[in-house]
Amino acid sequence: MREITYMQALQEAHMEEMKRDENVFLMGIELRNMGSGIGQTAGLYEMFGPDRIFDTPISESGYVGTAVGLALGGVRTIVEVQFADFLSYAFDSIVNQAAKIRYLTDGKANVPLVVRAPQGMGFFFGAQHSQCVEGWFMNTPGLKIAIPSNAYDAKGLLKTAIRDDDPVLFLEHKACIFMKGEVPEEEYTVPFGQAKIVRPGTDVTIVAMQKMVWDSLEAAEELQKEGISVEIIDPRTLVPLDKETIFNSVRKTGRVVVANEAPKRGSISGEISAIITENCFKDLKAPIKRVGAANIPIPFGANEAHVLPNKNDIVAAVKAIV
Amino acid sequence: MKYSNKELLSMYEKMVLSRVYEESVIELLAQGKIQGGAWHLAIGEEAAQVGCLSALGPNDFIEPTFRCHGLLATKMEINKYTAECLCKGTGNLGGKSSIVHISSIEEKILPANGILGAGMPIGVGYAWALKKAKKDGVVVAMTGDGASNEGNFYEAINLAGITEAPIVFFIENNGIGFTNPISNATKAEDLSAKGVAVGIPGVTVDGNDILAVREAVEAAIEKAKDGMPSIVEAKTVRIRPHAEGLSAETRDPKIIEEAKKNDPIKRYEKVLKDLDLLNDDKISEIYGNMKDISLASFEYGFSSPYPSREALCDINLVYKTLGGDLA
Numbered sequence: 121m122r123e124i125t126y127m128q129a130l131q132e133a134h135m136e137e138m139k140r141d142e143n144v145f146l147m148g149i150e151l152r153n154m155g156s157g158i159g160q161t162a163g164l165y166e167m168f169g170p171d172r173i174f175d176t177p178i179s180e181s182g183y184v185g186t187a188v189g190l191a192l193g194g195v196r197t198i199v200e201v202q203f204a205d206f207l208s209y210a211f212d213s214i215v216n217q218a219a220k221i222r223y224l225t226d227g228k229a230n231v232p233l234v235v236r237a238p239q240g241m242g243f244f245f246g247a248q249h250s251q252c253v254e255g256w257f258m259n260t261p262g263l264k265i266a267i268p269s270n271a272y273d274a275k276g277l278l279k280t281a282i283r284d285d286d287p288v289l290f291l292e293h294k295a296c297i298f299m300k301g302e303v304p305e306e307e308y309t310v311p312f313g314q315a316k317i318v319r320p321g322t323d324v325t326i327v328a329m330q331k332m333v334w335d336s337l338e339a340a341e342e343l344q345k346e347g348i349s350v351e352i353i354d355p356r357t358l359v360p361l362d363k364e365t366i367f368n369s370v371r372k373t374g375r376v377v378v379a380n381e382a383p384k385r386g387s388i389s390g391e392i393s394a395i396i397t398e399n400c401f402k403d404l405k406a407p408i409k410r411v412g413a414a415n416i417p418i419p420f421g422a423n424e425a426h427v428l429p430n431k432n433d434i435v436a437a438v439k440a441i442v
Numbered sequence: 443m444k445y446s447n448k449e450l451l452s453m454y455e456k457m458v459l460s461r462v463y464e465e466s467v468i469e470l471l472a473q474g475k476i477q478g479g480a481w482h483l484a485i486g487e488e489a490a491q492v493g494c495l496s497a498l499g500p501n502d503f504i505e506p507t508f509r510c511h512g513l514l515a516t517k518m519e520i521n522k523y524t525a526e527c528l529c530k531g532t533g534n535l536g537g538k539s540s541i542v543h544i545s546s547i548e549e550k551i552l553p554a555n556g557i558l559g560a561g562m563p564i565g566v567g568y569a570w571a572l573k574k575a576k577k578d579g580v581v582v583a584m585t586g587d588g589a590s591n592e593g594n595f596y597e598a599i600n601l602a603g604i605t606e607a608p609i610v611f612f613i614e615n616n617g618i619g620f621t622n623p624i625s626n627a628t629k630a631e632d633l634s635a636k637g638v639a640v641g642i643p644g645v646t647v648d649g650n651d652i653l654a655v656r657e658a659v660e661a662a663i664e665k666a667k668d669g670m671p672s673i674v675e676a677k678t679v680r681i682r683p684h685a686e687g688l689s690a691e692t693r694d695p696k697i698i699e700e701a702k703k704n705d706p707i708k709r710y711e712k713v714l715k716d717l718d719l720l721n722d723d724k725i726s727e728i729y730g731n732m733k734d735i736s737l738a739s740f741e742y743g744f745s746s747p748y749p750s751r752e753a754l755c756d757i758n759l760v761y762k763t764l765g766g767d768l769a
Contacts, residue, residue, distance in 0.1 A: 145574075174605075176601075177600060177601070177604065179597045179600065179601065181563070181593060181594055181597055182563045182566075182593075182594060182596075182597025182598055182600065182601050183563070183597070183601060184563075185560065185562070185563025185564050185566075185567065185594060185597070185598070186563045186564070186566045186567040186570065186598070186601050186605070187567060188563070188564050188567060189563060189564035189565060189566055189567020189568040189569070189570070189571065190567040190568070190570055190571045190574075191567070192552075192564065192567065192568055192571070193567065193568040193570070193571025193572060193574075193575075194571055194575065195570075195571045195574060212557055212560050212594075213560070213563070213564075216556075216557050216560060217555075217557070217560055217564060220543075221553060222759065222760060222761070222762060223538060223759050223760050224535065224538060224539045224543040224545070224553060225535060225539075225545050225547065225553065226534075226535040226536045226538060226539075226759060227756075227758060227759040227762075228535075228545075228547055228548070229545070229547055230762040261760055262760050262761070264761075264768075284763045285762035285763045286761045286762055286763050311765065311766070312765060312766050313765060313766020313767060313768075314766070357766070359768065360765070360766025360767045360768045361766075361767055362766065362767070363767055
């Protein structure tokens with residue numbers, strides 16, 4: 121099968137969905153000249169023009185709010201925020217507006233909106249351009265959250281997100297975005313709420329997200345040499361969360377590591393651990409271990425390595441419970 | 443006169459309904475029949491509000507604030523509206539939104555917002571969507587003077603300018619935010635001048651002159667349809683405290699007394715009397731009718747049940763596309 125990068129996969133998903141549905145509209149900063157912050161929509165402005173793609177001013181709160189209004193008015197809108205860290209400016213538009221409109225209108229209205237933003241490490245840009253922000257949003261009913269780790273899922277999940285009638289926060293990952301992966305030429309989508317068993321194993325379950333999936337695969341290779349068999353599960357979407365796939369794995373292994381790149385305090389790894397404890401307590405043979413960043417802002421440049429989690433942290437966490 | 447006699451009287455009736463509806467709220471609160479907290483009354487601001495709403499054509503949308511209790515009673519099916527204000531299951535939104543998050547898309551009322559300023563960019567987006575769909579309508583987005591200090595207000599007027607969205611920003615400047623006088627909140631004299639910063643026009647009118655307000659908003663709607671959004675500021679005075687039962691009056695009583703002398707309803711009565719459209723008997727009759735309509739709507743609300751837990755926790759009302767574990 122052909123291999124393309126995660127970013128090319130995103131570009132294809134936009135292109136295919138904009139061709140498929142004339143009502144799909146794309147807006148964000150630097151879409152025309154730069155093809156998005158990193159290049160996720162390269163070439164699309166030439167293809168679809170100003171009626172379908174709108175370059176916004178630097179105005180995240182206002183333009184994401186405008187995107188909410190467009191979606192409320194029936195325009196299937198994709199809005200890009202250049203770095204997920206800037207979602208703080210757009211937080212109200214997503215959390216208090218987009219996510220609540222359907223409920224507050226008694227189901228009479230809905231908001232077909234995708235908010236796309238790249239998050240996480242990878243660019244060495246420090247505290248305000250490197251964070252993983254899913255935990256800021258998971259406490260919000262009305263929102264869906266997709267977190268692809270690879271090219272195949274990035275394309276399939278984005279297509280699902282665009283077709284979804286509810287607001288979806290689609291968090292790309294900067295350390296994964298230049299990675300290549302197998303992506304079929306033919307049409308496909310990846311449904312929300314279906315986790316993927318990335319690697320089967322029998323001794324320990326690692327629930328890993330985005331770059332942590334790749335670090336977990338490396339850790340698993342290393343641990344295999346010591347006779348420890350690791351099963352890796354990538355949830356792919358956090359809302360909805362595929363609990364059953366996680367539970368089935370935990371029932372088999374009895375040992376769990378949850379690996380998430382955000383600071384450990386208040387991270388969604390706590391939520392996933394709690395769900396497992398509530399449902400699989402009797403199956404657990406050891407305490408659940410969490411891998412995450414230090415509770416420290418991310419320092420600039422290569423210094424980030426002292427704060428962010430890596431393969432070695434995952435290996436250590438697994439060894440601590442087997 | 444630009445407007446027909448019927449239209450002129452209809453505007454008067456709406457002002458009276460708005461006033462009487464809100465006076466009913468005060469009475470019912472005093473009687474302990476309803477609870478305080480979210481009743482943000484606009485008594486004294488009827489010319490600004492009804493003048494603004496009257497300017498809308500049949501395809502135009504209003505985005506109200508939560509200080510539009512009486513105004514929305516003139517626009518919506520009143521029994522369902524009052525039931526919604528009382529959080530009852532028979533409310534038009536099943537009791538989930540009350541006044542603070544009220545909307546009625548089918549009656550061309552976009553969601554009011556509990557987050558001040560947040561509705562402004564949403565209004566821009568909705569107006570832009572109307573334009574994209576080649577619909578004739580505009581959005582008239584209401585805000586107070588207080589919320590016009592929000593960053594979202596500035597971002598919204600800027601985005602409206604560059605998108606040429608058919609929208610009018612209507613600032614109901616009642617001179618006070620909660621208990622904070624406007625002089626403490628901004629150096630700006632005329633809030634319509636905020637448009638200068640982003641290259642859109644603005645006009646300030648006497649907000650207690652209903653005809654001046656209506657004409658200004660009508661002109662702004664015409665501009666909006668031609669791709670030029672603008673600001674209309676109506677200067678008025680809030681007579682009541684910020685919210686009934688929530689906050690005491692902290693202003694100098696003279697301010698309130700002066701404002702009452704400039705009562706917008708009394709002013710408009712004089713206009714209509716001069717045109718021989720109104721006399722004291724007719725005025726009493728209108729007040730009586732509006733009181734009956736208001737109280738009947740509250741009776742409807744009181745006799746209605748609260749929504750069930752099942753109705754309030756229906757996941758279909760949170761998400762439209764189901765699939766996966768969303769509850």
